[in-house]
Amino acid sequence: MKLNQLDTPVLLIEEDAFLRNMKRMQELAEKAGIAYRPHAKAHKSSEIAKMQIDAGAVGVCCAKLGEAEVLVSHDIKDILITTPVIGISKLTRMMRIANKAKISVVADNSENIAEMAAVAQTCGVRPDVVIEVDVGQGRCGVQPGDAALDLAYEVMSADWLNFKGLQGYQGAIQMTTSFAERDVAARKAVGLLTDTAELIRKAGLPLDYLTGGGSGTSVIDAAAAGLTELQPGGYLFMDSRYREIEWDGGNSIPFEQSLTLLASVISLPEPGRCILDMGLKAVSSDGGPPVPVNLPGASFKFAGEEHSELVFENGSCPLALGDKVAFVPTHCDTTVNLYDRFIAYSGEDVVDVWNIAARGRVQ
C-alpha cells in the first residue's frame, strides 16, 4: 500500500529515521556505560517496546500501571513504573503483573511504602522500589538528602519490598533552549541525585541504581557520569519543539523528526483558505498548533474538534479537494495517545503497522 492511499487523519512514522533514533540513543548509553530503559509513555506500543529491547534496552519505563499491564500482557518482562502507585486497588493490580514480569515502582511517601509492603505480603510478591527524588522539577519526589535516606530505610526495613535505588527526573528543563543553561541544570539535577546516593551509601545501604534523564538532556545525562540508567522517550519521534532548542552546544541535533500526521483537504470555501479533516481530536494542542510540512505561506488554525483551517498569505490556496498535507505535532506523547496505531512508512510505501495498545491507559 502507498502512503497516498491511506485514509486520514493518520499517524505516520518514517521508519528509517525512527530506527536511526533508536540506534543513536542505544549507542549514546552504551558509550557512556549506562543502561538504557526508554520510556514507553511516548509510544504506548508493545511492538516498539520489543524493538527497543531487541536493540539493547534493559526494559522500559511506564508512566502508569495501566500501561505496564498492557505491556506485560504482550510479554514485556522488565518495567519500571515511574509514577507512584497509590491505594490498595492499584497496588493489588501491580502485584498481579509483578508475578509475571520484573516490576519496579517509584515511591516518595511513607504511607504508600507501608501499604505497598502490606499488599506485597498478602500477594506473596516482592517488588523493587525506587525512591523518587525531586531533583528540581517540583512535581513528585522527596527532597534530596535525609528525606530520601529516611524513605530508603523504610523500604529496606519492609520484609516484602526490595530497595532498588533512586529516580531523579528533571522534566522542566528538557526544552530549555540554551544548551549551556540546560547543561548546567541537568548536571545540577544529576549532582543532587548522586549526592543523595552517596549519603545513602555512607549510611550503609546498598545502592547502585540511579535512573532518570530525558530526551532533551540525554547527551548531557550520558556525559555527566552519575546516572546508571537513562529513560528518554520522545527522542524516537521528536516533537517539533525539540527542533527549536540548541543541541550539543548548537552543533547538531542528534535525533530526527520521525512522527508526522497526514490530513486531507475536505472543503475549499473561498480562495486562499481550505479546511482540513484534522481537528482537536486528531492532534494535540497543548504544545501549540502542529507545523505544516513544506507549505510556505500557510498559517494553521484549529477550527473545532474535527476541523482545522489553512490560510495562505498570498490569497491563493495551492491545494485541491482531497489533497493531503503532512504536519509535525508539537507534542508527540499527547498526540500519540489519540490514536490506536502507527503506520510505518519508507519512501512512499507503507511498511508496517504498530498498535498503540496502551493508548488511554491512564489508570
Place this chain on the structure above:
Amino acid sequence: MKLNQLDTPVLLIEEDAFLRNMKRMQELAEKAGIAYRPHAKAHKSSEIAKMQIDAGAVGVCCAKLGEAEVLVSHDIKDILITTPVIGISKLTRMMRIANKAKISVVADNSENIAEMAAVAQTCGVRPDVVIEVDVGQGRCGVQPGDAALDLAYEVMSADWLNFKGLQGYQGAIQMTTSFAERDVAARKAVGLLTDTAELIRKAGLPLDYLTGGGSGTSVIDAAAAGLTELQPGGYLFMDSRYREIEWDGGNSIPFEQSLTLLASVISLPEPGRCILDMGLKAVSSDGGPPVPVNLPGASFKFAGEEHSELVFENGSCPLALGDKVAFVPTHCDTTVNLYDRFIAYSGEDVVDVWNIAARGRVQ
C-alpha cells in the same frame, strides 16, 4: 460498586442529571415541532445514542464517517454525517454502511458531489445529500443563496443521489456570553438558511429539511422557527464553559453539569501542594484547565502528560494521599475522546458502564 472504589482517573456521568438533560432537549424540540437529532460526536457511544433514540430522537449526527461506521455496527439506523466525506476510499466506505442504515451526508463542493454520485452508482446505493451552507461560522459550507442553489441542482440531477435539504451550523456563537448577542446571531444564521431554502423552493426544488443548531443556541434555535431538525451534542454533559454564559435572558440554565472526572492524590511533596494522577492524557486542555469541584482556594495546574498539581492559597492542603478530587472538564468532547468508557453513577453508587466505542474514530 461505590464511586470511591473506582481507580482513577475515571470519567463519570451523574445519571439523573444526564437523563434530565436528555429529556429537556427532547421536550424543547417537541414543543417547537422540530425533529431532534443529537450529535454523537459529543459522546461517541452507541449505548447513549440508543437512549437518545428511545427518548424520541429521529437518529443521530456523526462528525466523521468512522464514528458512523461504529454506530451502524451497533444497530443505529439513521445517521447524518455532518462533515463532508471526500475521496473514493471514504465514499466507498460510506456506501457500505448506507446499505445497512439510512445514511445522509453533507456536501459543499461540486467535485465531491460528482464523485459521490459515481461511487453511489458503482455501489448501487443512493445516499441522501444535504448541502452545507455557511451561515456565519466561516468553516465548511457554500455561501447562502445562489451558490447553495447551484449545488442543490447538481445533487438533484445526479441519478444516484437524493437531495435531502440544507445544513447550517453556527458553531462560533455557541459560547457567546450575552444571551441577547447570541440570540441575534443565531436568528441571523437561521434566517440565512431559511432564505436560501426559500430561493431553492422558488426554483422548483423540493425542500423541507433544514438541520442545524447547537447546545448553546438550542433555546433560540427552537424558538426561531425555521430549522426542522436540531443537532445539539454537548447539552448532555455541559462543559464548564457553558456555565459562564447567559441562558434564556439570564434567567436559567436549562441543562445541568453531568460529566465529571475523578482524580487521586498521588504525592504530597510539601505543605500546601499535592500532585494528582490526571495530566494532559486524562483531561483535555484546549478549553482551559478543568475546574475542581468543592475545593475553595485550590488552584490547578497541569504538570505534564500524567500529572497535575493543586496549590492551596492558605498553604495547607486538606487532602490526604489517595484522596479523590472531582473536576468539571472545560471541553467535554475532547475529554470524552480520551476515554474508552463512561461510568454512570447515582449518589455514591456506580449504576452503569457505557462504552465510548467510536473513540478515536477520526477518519
